[in-house]
Amino acid sequence: MSDALTIVMYHYVRPMPRSAFLTVKGRALDEFQGQLDFLARHYRVVRVEEVIAAMRGEATLPDNAALLTFDDGYTDHHRYVLPELVARGMQGSFFPPACSVLDGRVLDVNKIHFVLASGVAPSRLVSEIFAALDELRDAHDLKSNAEYYQAHSQESRYDTPEVTFIKRLLQKGLPLALRSEIVDRLFRRYVTRDERDFAAMLYMDREQLRDLREAGMCLGSHGDQHRWLNTLDADEQRREIDRSLTFLGELGVPERDWVMCYPYGGYDDSLLTLLREKRCALGLTVEVGVADIVRNDPLRLPRLDTNDVPVDASVPLETFGWAGVSPVGA
Ligand SMILES: [Zn+2]
Incomplete structure (x- = not known):
């Protein structure tokens, strides 16, 4: 038995020819299969229900327990992930935003x-963003382009400074209405003008989500509009959570002991208070580390990114950087 729980976070999982989708951060299907083989060999993939029981002292977790989590509700998860998990008898937890x-x-x-x-x-995208900011600067009292670039282009774990700037400015660095407008312009110009059609291709529909439940998978909340919940006031947080829980309720998810996965890892004290009131059992952050189910706050559990896990079952557990590492925040 152990208090350690390795929670692995996935987003896109799909067959990835080396030439396509290279810049969409995702896990190639063959690598995903290798990771599941690695986990099957060295870990015990547990169910959410087992984790909750262990946190309450009603059960114990096995050594090297792992929990698999899949954010954003992509059709990838129904098409590629579900069959792999079912074949191995593993449970995954899936977090579709309601909107x-x-x-x-x-x-x-x-x-x-x-x-x-x-x-x-x-x-070129940076130039186009600068041009949009120039156009919108006076009406919105914006800072200079150089100031925005300086503030949002610092090195990140995976991206170049330019890509970091584009992501950070457009995900958080500007007021919501403004950044959505710029994102929409770029999406229409470079991807498609038919957002609804693209959404139907990208995300699971209700029927696919029901398939996951029927196969024994866990469905949890990822909010309604995938907002940074720590930037919202208490009323807006409640609207986000209520709409998400109504949506999940229609899919058969129970009203208590549900799981919250914070979009972008954003949460604050007011949100945690609301989640306790709503009987949320587990909260998943994007803090990097192995969770300790006794010492960590159950609503603030760290996760490992899929990039932190070997993609080959023959990698010895000892050389996997996180094996034996003390749980964070403990
Ligand atoms: Zn997300």
Whole structure:
């Protein structure tokens, strides 16, 4: 038995020819299969229900317990992930934002991914963003382009400074209405003018989500509009959570002991209070590390990115950087 729980976070999982989707951060299907083989060999993939019982002292987790999580409700998850998990008898937890299914909306974060994957040079996108800011500067009292670039282009774990700037400015660096307008312009120019059609291709529909439930998978909340929940006031947070829970309720998800996955990892004290009131059992962040189910706040559990896990079952557990690492925040 152990208190450690390795929670792995996935987004896109699909067959990826080396030439396509190179800049959409995702996991190629063959690599995903290799990771599942690695986990099957060295870990025990547990169910959400087992984690909740262990947190309450009603059960214990096995050594090297792992939980698999899939954010954003992509059709990839129904088409490629579900068969792999079912074949191995593993449970995954899936987090679809309500608005992508209910309203046929493409999340801004995905629009940015697909603009970047369209093949247009990041330097050209930066120029176009600067031109849009120039046009909108007086009406919105904006800072200079150089100031925005300086503030949002610092090195990140995976991206160049230009790509980091594009993602950070358009995900968070500008007021919501303004950044959505710029993202929409770029999405229409470089990806498609038919957002609803693109959403239907990108995200699971209700029927596919029901298939996941029927196969024993866990469905949890990723909010309604995939907002940074820590930037919203308490009323807006409640609207986000209520719409998401109504949506999940229609798919058969129970009203208590549900799982929250914070979009972009954003949460604050007011949100945590609301989630306790709503009987949320687990909250998943994007803090990097192995969780400790006794010492961590159950609503603030860290995860590992899929890039942190070997893609080959023959990699010895000892050489996997996270094996034996103390849980964070403990
Ligand atoms: Zn997300």
